[in-house]
Amino acid sequence: MNPPVIRIYALVLLLFAGLVYFTSKSAVFDAEELEAKPKNRRPVIAEQQIPRGDITTSDGVLIAESVPEGGGPSPVFVRRYPQGALFGHPLGYSFIDVGRGGIELAENDLLVGEQNEFASILDQLRDRQPAGADLTLTIDAEAQRIAMEGLQSAITVPGTGAALVAIEPATGAVRAMASVPGFDPDEQLRSDESGAPALLNRPTQSIYPPGSTMKVVTAAAALDSGEFEPTTVLNADSPKQISGVDLQNFGGESFGDIDMTFALTNSVNTYWAQVGEQLGAETMVEYMERFGFYSDPELDYPPDQMAPSGVINSDGKLVREGFDVGRVAIGQGGAEGQLLATATQMAEVAATVANGGTLMQPTFLQEARDPDGRTIEELGDGEEQAEVISEESAVQLAEMMTNVTREGTASALSVGGVEFAGKTGTAEIDLEGTNQPWFITFAPSQDPQIAVAATVERCDGCFGGEVAGPIATQVMESLLDG
Amino acid sequence: MSARNRELLALVPVALLLTAGFTAVFITESEKLGDLSLTYGAYFFALCLGAHVFLRLRLPNADPYLFPLCALLAAIGLIVIYRIDDELALNQAGVFVIGLVLFCATITFLRDYHVLERYRYLIATAGILLLLAPRLPGVGSQVNGAYLGISLGPINFQPAELAKICIVVFLASYLAEKREMLSIAARRIAGVTIPPLKHFGPLLVVWGAAMVLLVFIRDLGSSLMFFGAFLAVLYVATARLSYVLAGLVMFAIGAVFFAETVGHVQERFDIWLDPFARGGPAGAEQIQQSLFAQADGGLFGQGLGESLLKLPGPFFPDSCTAGFPECGSILPAPHTDFIFAVIVAELGLFGGCAVILVYALIAARGFKTAVMAPDAFSKLLAAGLTAIFALQAFVIIGGVTSMIPLTGVTLPFVSFGGSSVVANMVLLALLLLVSDRARRADGPRGGVVSEPSIEVAR
Numbered sequence: 052m053n054p055p056v057i058r059i060y061a062l063v064l065l066l067f068a069g070l071v072y073f074t075s076k077s078a079v080f081d082a083e084e085l086e087a088k089p090k091n092r093r094p095v096i097a098e099q100q101i102p103r104g105d106i107t108t109s110d111g112v113l114i115a116e117s118v119p120e121g122g123g124p125s126p127v128f129v130r131r132y133p134q135g136a137l138f139g140h141p142l143g144y145s146f147i148d149v150g151r152g153g154i155e156l157a158e159n160d161l162l163v164g165e166q167n168e169f170a171s172i173l174d175q176l177r178d179r180q181p182a183g184a185d186l187t188l189t190i191d192a193e194a195q196r197i198a199m200e201g202l203q204s205a206i207t208v209p210g211t212g213a214a215l216v217a218i219e220p221a222t223g224a225v226r227a228m229a230s231v232p233g234f235d236p237d238e239q240l241r242s243d244e245s246g247a248p249a250l251l252n253r254p255t256q257s258i259y260p261p262g263s264t265m266k267v268v269t270a271a272a273a274l275d276s277g278e279f280e281p282t283t284v285l286n287a288d289s290p291k292q293i294s295g296v297d298l299q300n301f302g303g304e305s306f307g308d309i310d311m312t313f314a315l316t317n318s319v320n321t322y323w324a325q326v327g328e329q330l331g332a333e334t335m336v337e338y339m340e341r342f343g344f345y346s347d348p349e350l351d352y353p354p355d356q357m358a359p360s361g362v363i364n365s366d367g368k369l370v371r372e373g374f375d376v377g378r379v380a381i382g383q384g385g386a387e388g389q390l391l392a393t394a395t396q397m398a399e400v401a402a403t404v405a406n407g408g409t410l411m412q413p414t415f416l417q418e419a420r421d422p423d424g425r426t427i428e429e430l431g432d433g434e435e436q437a438e439v440i441s442e443e444s445a446v447q448l449a450e451m452m453t454n455v456t457r458e459g460t461a462s463a464l465s466v467g468g469v470e471f472a473g474k475t476g477t478a479e480i481d482l483e484g485t486n487q488p489w490f491i492t493f494a495p496s497q498d499p500q501i502a503v504a505a506t507v508e509r510c511d512g513c514f515g516g517e518v519a520g521p522i523a524t525q526v527m528e529s530l531l532d533g
Numbered sequence: 534m535s536a537r538n539r540e541l542l543a544l545v546p547v548a549l550l551l552t553a554g555f556t557a558v559f560i561t562e563s564e565k566l567g568d569l570s571l572t573y574g575a576y577f578f579a580l581c582l583g584a585h586v587f588l589r590l591r592l593p594n595a596d597p598y599l600f601p602l603c604a605l606l607a608a609i610g611l612i613v614i615y616r617i618d619d620e621l622a623l624n625q626a627g628v629f630v631i632g633l634v635l636f637c638a639t640i641t642f643l644r645d646y647h648v649l650e651r652y653r654y655l656i657a658t659a660g661i662l663l664l665l666a667p668r669l670p671g672v673g674s675q676v677n678g679a680y681l682g683i684s685l686g687p688i689n690f691q692p693a694e695l696a697k698i699c700i701v702v703f704l705a706s707y708l709a710e711k712r713e714m715l716s717i718a719a720r721r722i723a724g725v726t727i728p729p730l731k732h733f734g735p736l737l738v739v740w741g742a743a744m745v746l747l748v749f750i751r752d753l754g755s756s757l758m759f760f761g762a763f764l765a766v767l768y769v770a771t772a773r774l775s776y777v778l779a780g781l782v783m784f785a786i787g788a789v790f791f792a793e794t795v796g797h798v799q800e801r802f803d804i805w806l807d808p809f810a811r812g813g814p815a816g817a818e819q820i821q822q823s824l825f826a827q828a829d830g831g832l833f834g835q836g837l838g839e840s841l842l843k844l845p846g847p848f849f850p851d852s853c854t855a856g857f858p859e860c861g862s863i864l865p866a867p868h869t870d871f872i873f874a875v876i877v878a879e880l881g882l883f884g885g886c887a888v889i890l891v892y893a894l895i896a897a898r899g900f901k902t903a904v905m906a907p908d909a910f911s912k913l914l915a916a917g918l919t920a921i922f923a924l925q926a927f928v929i930i931g932g933v934t935s936m937i938p939l940t941g942v943t944l945p946f947v948s949f950g951g952s953s954v955v956a957n958m959v960l961l962a963l964l965l966l967v968s969d970r971a972r973r974a975d976g977p978r979g980g981v982v983s984e985p986s987i988e989v990a991r
Contacts, residue, residue, distance in 0.1 A: 053904045055769045056916050060900040063923045067893050070927065071886050073934035077827040078882040085828035088809065092848075092863065093825055093841055100845055120847060127845055 095147055099127035103145060103162045104183035106154070109226075109417050110533065112192035114138045115155070117183075130155075132236045137199055138190070139239070140230035140252045141352065141415065149240055153252065154415055156353045158186060161419045161428065184427060187417040189224035194529045198229035201522030202507065206231060208485075211508040214253035216398035217526050220493060220502050222433035223402070223411030225350070226530055227503075228254050228395075255348065255357045258391035259506055262476030262515065263318045263460075264489045265382030265390060267400055270315060270448055272338035273326050275408075275440035281447050282310045291321040293377035298324050315451045316459035318475065320381050327380020335380060336362075336371045341439040342403060343410065345369055348395045349436050350413045360392035382476060398504035401491040404452065405472070405499035408445035412436040453496040461490070464520045467528045469495040475515035476506075484512045490519035494527045501530045536597040536972070537589045543601035544585060547608050548578035554612030554837060561838035562616075573615075573626070577608065584633055591640050592969035596902055599968065602895045603946055603961050607954075609888060610947035613875055616838050617858050617868050621949055628951045632958035639962035646966045650910055653706040660699025661742065663692035693755050694943070694956035697921050698963070701762055705913035708770035712909065715771050744787045753788060753798055754928040754940020758921060760784050765920035766913050769903070805938035822864045823871050823933050826878040827885075834881030842867055842875065868949040870941050873933045888947070889930065896923040899964055905971040915967045918960050 077085065086094060106115035114134045119126035130145050132138070143153015151159060164183040194217060202213035217227040234240070234249040251257060273279035287306040290297035300306070300320050306313070314322035327335060339345065339361065347357040361369045362379055365386045374388025384390050395413065403410040412434040419428040440448075452472035455461050460475040476489030488510055493502035505523040507513065534542075552574030581604050588595060607629060615622035643649070649656065708715070744756075760780070768777045792798045803810070804817045808824065829840055842864060843857050844850070853860035858867050867875045877885040899919025906912040925945050932939035943953035 052769055052772065052909065052912050055772050056900050056903045056912070059765050059768065059916065059920060060896060063896050063900075063920070063927075064893060066927045066931075067889050067896075067923075069936055070889050070930045070934060073931070073936040074827065074877060074885045074889070075882055077824045077934055078830045078877050078885065079832055081824075082828040082831060085824055088821075088825070090809070090821055091825045091828075093829055096845065096848055096863070097841055127847060 096127070098163070099129075099147060101163050102128045102182050103130065104164070104185040104419075106142065106162075106186045106188060108138075108188055108190050108192040108195070109224075110192050114142055114188075114192075130236075134192070135235040135237065136233035136239075137192075137196060139234040139236050139249075141190075141225075141228045141254070142236070143353075143356075144236035144240055146236075146240065152250070152353065152356065154186075154188070154352070156356075157351050158416065158419075161186060164421070182422040184419045184421050186419050188415050189219070189222075189226060189417045189430065190228065190415065191226050191530060191533060193533065194227040194526050195229060197529050198227045198505075198522065198526050199231065199233060201525055202229050202231040202505070205507045205510065205513075205518050205522060207511055207513075208509050211510075212251070212253050212257070213505075213507040214257060214394040215503065215505040215522060215526065216254045216394045217501055217503045217530060218398050218402040218411075218413055220402040220405035220499050221411065222430060223413045223436070224417065224430060224433065225413055225415050226501060227526055228252075228415075230254055252356055253508075254394040255350065255352055256393070257508075258358050258360060258363070258393055259487050259489075259508065260382060260384075260390060260478035260480075261360075261392040261397055261506075262382040262478035262487065262489050263320075264397055264400070264474050264476035264491045264504070264515070265380065265392070266315060266318065266323045267404065267448065267452065267474050267491065268339060268342060269323050269327055269330070269335070269380040270311065270451065271342075271400075271404065271408075271440045271444060272330055272334055273311070274444040274447055275338070276330060276334055278330065279311060279326060281312045281451055284308050284310050285314075285322050285325050287314060287319045287322040287325075289321055291324065293321075293324045293328065294375040298377070312451050312454055315474070316454045316457075318455075318460050323381045324377035328377045330376070330380070332372050332374065332376040332379075335376055338439070341410075341437050343396055343399050343436070344392070345371070348393070348399065348413060350395065351415055357395075358393055360396040361390070362388040363391050364388050382478060394504045394506050396504075397489065397491050397506075398502055401472075401474075401493050401504060402502035403439045404445050404448050405493035405502045406445075407442040408438060408440040410436045410439050449493075449496060449499075452493075456492075461492075461516045461520055463516060464524050466494045466524045467531060469531065470497070471524070471527070472496050472499075473520070473523075475520060477513070477515045480509055485509050486511075486513050488513040488515040488518040490515050490523045492520075492523050492527065494524075494531060501527050503527055535593075536595065537585070537593060539597040540588065540601060541585055543598060544578070544581045544604060547601055547604045548574055548581065550605070551577050551608040551612060554608065555615060557837040558612065558616045561836070573611075573622075576626070577611070580630065580633060584636065587637050587640070588965065591644075592965055594972040595965040595969040596898050596972070599895065599898045599902075599961060599964060602891055602898065603957075605891055606888070606895075606946035609876070609891075610872070610944075610949075612837065613872055613879070613947070614868050614949050616879065617842065617875065621858070621868055625949050625954070628954045631951070632954045635955055636958040636962045639959050640966060643963070643966060646914070646963060646970075647910060649702050649914075650706040650709070653703050656699045657703035660696040660703065663696040663699065664742075666692045691943070691950065691952040694952040695959075697759065697762070697925075698918070698956060698960055700759060701766065701917035701921055702914065702963075704763055704766045705910055705917050708766055709908075709910040709913050712770040715773075715776075744791070752940055752942075753792075753801060753938055754932060754942050757784075757788075757937075757940075758924045758928050758942065761924045762917050762921035766917040769913055769916045770909070801938040801940070805935060808935055819865050819871075820933075820935055820939050823874040823939075824935060826864045826871070826874040827934070830878040830881045830885075832881050832883060834877070834879045834884055837879050840875070840878040869943060870929065870939075870948070871933055872944055872948050873930050876947075889926075892923060892926040892945075895919075898968075899923075902964060902968040902971055906967055907971060911967045911970060915964060915971075918964055922957070922960060 102117040107113050116131050117128040118131050120129045141153050143155040145151045145155040162183040198215045205213055213231045215229040218225055230253040232249050287309050289300035289303050289305045306319055345361040346359050362374050364370045370388045375385050378384050379390045382390050417430050421427050449472050456471055456473045461473045471494030473492035478487040480487055489506045491504045493499040503523040503526055505519040507518055555573050611622055614625050764777050764780045792802045800814045808817050808820045842862055844861050844863055849861045864871050903912045903915035906915050925942055929942050929944050931937040943950050945957045
């Protein structure tokens with residue numbers, strides 16, 4: 052009677068082996084698939100039980116907090132944004148039903164307290180609820196407010212927008228990033244009328260023709276490549292044949308033989324188009340890439356909410372050759388390649404020149420502290436992104452840009468008495484006088500503390516120095532005072 | 534080392550495990566639990582010690598590992614139930630005390646368990662009545678479409694738990710007597726062994742009973758468990774695989790027939806085939822939540838008390854008046870049917886496999902007892918009890934992990950529930966009685982028992 056007993060035991064072991072297999076399937080092999088099932092409420096609930104960290108500006112204004120809801124011993128937390136639309140961009144949002152965006156998404160791991168296995172075991176031993184780190188952003192609330200108000204007042208065509216980015220050149224700290232129209236994460240996210248346009252963070256997502264501000268990039272390439280000096284003289288009569296088509300200076304003015312400083316100060320198109328043609332597309336693209344064109348800004352921001360700047364053809368593709376380099380050098384182009392740039396990219400250009408030719412990686416994160424108050428991440432001296440041009444070229448270019456504010460297209464602007472550098476830009480959007488005004492700038496000229504790029508979409512009869520310039524200088528003034 | 538000393542030694546880590554488990558739960562949920570809970574380990578050890586001393590006196594030769602292995606399951610069950618709700622754990626601990634009393638009573642009054650053979654038809658009748666009781670008007674209750682419980686005033690009872698012992702006792706005793714007839718007096722017609730109908734008749738009755746069970750209690754798992762134990766005992770008695778295969782085919786035919794006709798069984802089947810079918814039955818939610826809980830566990834689990842169970846804050850349903858864990862738990866019935874899913878969620882795949890391993894070890898000791906048993910009744914009894922115990926574990930773990938259609942039986946010694954614990958304590962007592970007899974017959978009393986090889990025993 053015994054062999055059957057043994058065989059039954061073998062069968063039982065076989066069945067139990069099946070149990071082990073099926074347990075492994077649900078616990079390990081299929082776990083990811085199961086966790087991703089829409090019917091699985093566990094990740095959603097678990098996420099809400101963790102209080103996300105608070106977010107404050109560098110000057111101590113609370114802009115995002117988690118408040119408990121439901122009460123009891125195990126509440127869930129809901130995000131609130133006390134400053135509303137002022138920081139809707141670039142802060143973003145974090146809600147269970149609509150997901151996350153902006154800084155809330157980019158810094159999610161810090162905000163929910165994702166940490167290494169060892170630290171979490173320690174926390175368990177000490178009976179600590181998981182909690183997220185508190186973040187201090189590099190953004191200055193006052194500068195942000197001035198930027199938002201300034202951009203708002205510059206809007207003349209309903210449904211259009213404007214963008215401003217302020218960067219600390221030495222560290223890459225983003226001191227202000229304003230996008231108009233703004234949105235209030237608490238109110239507008241779910242309403243139908245806000246829609247996609249309000250959710251667009253224009254400083255990182257919208258690419259615009261940068262107009263004459265591009266001449267700073269062209270000048271950087273010209274000086275750093277060694278082919279040009281600030282004193283290099285070219286004939287700047289109007290019109291000039293560029294790629295076989297006549298190019299006019301503003302108002303058709305002929306300047307005769309002028310040097311580079313004069314050409315930048317007065318934004319002479321024919322001069323810079325010739326510089327572009329002499330440098331060639333390859334050199335221009337090389338320097339643009341060093342400045343960060345052709346890829347997303349290396350900003351701690353969701354890749355889905357950033358766009359690369361560069362020469363873009365009529366199919367919407369980035370192109371590195373076969374375009375009209377003379378017109379790209381002055382921030383224009385044609386069907387085979389039109390130069391388009393984000394405000395963030397142009398602010399990086401200004402910041403690079405201000406920082407002696409070295410581009411610092413832009414960032415929003417000043418400091419992250421865990422719930423015990425220990426600093427777990429800190430900006431410090433910042434991260435170097437690229438050595439774009441030599442210090443010598445940067446100093447020469449800074450001096451030329453300072454001349455723009457002394458006696459050139461931006462001479463009407465001032466920054467609380469300090470000397471500053473800048474470059475205006477006015478891209479023509481259509482023939483009826485609709486323009487895209489730009490201003491890129493940094494201050495003070497000696498020992499720059501802040502660099503700004505500001506632009507307004509579709510502005511009737513606007514010019515960079517008149518519309519974008521005053522907003523940028525007000526923001527700089529505020530940041531220099533603080 | 535003597536058998537009892539090995540038993541005593543094996544109980545120490547069980548008590549330590551219980552203390553460690555309670556401490557772990559206590560640490561994670563200290564804000565709502567009193568530190569009294571830390572003494573639970575001591576109480577548990579004292580109880581085990583009492584039972585051990587009793588065994589030392591009454592059954593000195595019984596298998597030394599069966600009791601500690603079952604105590605280990607009980608400890609795991611208590612820890613997990615404590616993690617779910619501390620009052621439930623206290624309740625369950627009380628049930629274990631009652632179970633231990635019955636355990637000792639069984640050993641005391643059935644010292645010569647062969648008396649059971651004399652009352653086999655009475656026992657069989659009692660077993661069938663117990664199984665049918667949930668359908669009786671007034672006492673029966675339907676849960677999730679199956680009729681498994683009866684309520685007598687405040688006491689809820691699952692009679693199937695006790696019925697399984699009755700049925701196995703009857704089968705073992707009946708087949709011990711008729712096995713010769715069934716295996717020797719059989720005629721062979723066209724190469725197929727046909728046993729004499731006179732002796733096989735009662736077995737057909739058992740098959741019929743299993744089918745009736747399907748109709749009456751509408752529970753595929755319970756009938757699979759009973760019929761599996763029946764086939765196991767039949768196979769051990771006759772050593773004829775053909776009977777078993779014929780039985781399996783008959784059961785399969787019956788099961789498919791009822792799956793087609795009884796809506797509730799059909800639904801369970803559909804859910805099993807695809808738990809995530811679009812627009813599938815609402816009952817699929819249970820098994821989905823079970824799989825989600827296990828997916829949360831991974832290799833090592835979230836840790837005791839760390840996985841999501843009680844719905845927090847606004848997620849807790851307003852309609853839940855009975856209180857957690859009866860409702861308001863993301864995983865339904867976490868303390869009974871789905872306790873294995875909680876174990877995997879908190880102790881991971883390794884924890885789940887450890888539990889399965891313990892059942893495999895108990896099965897090993899049980900079947901070994903059957904191999905060593907001196908007479909046919911003892912062999913069949915031990916094999917039958919072990920088989921039905923192992924099958925019960927298989928049916929519920931298999932259901933929870935979606936290996937087989939889900940069915941509502943308890944995880945022996947682990948799940949919360951009085952009838953389950955009490956019945957399994959009696960089952961363990963019977964196994965130990967057989968084991969003591971087997972080992973005493975084979976070696977000097979109280980001394981080292983040589984373990985006979987299979988050939989010797991045959």
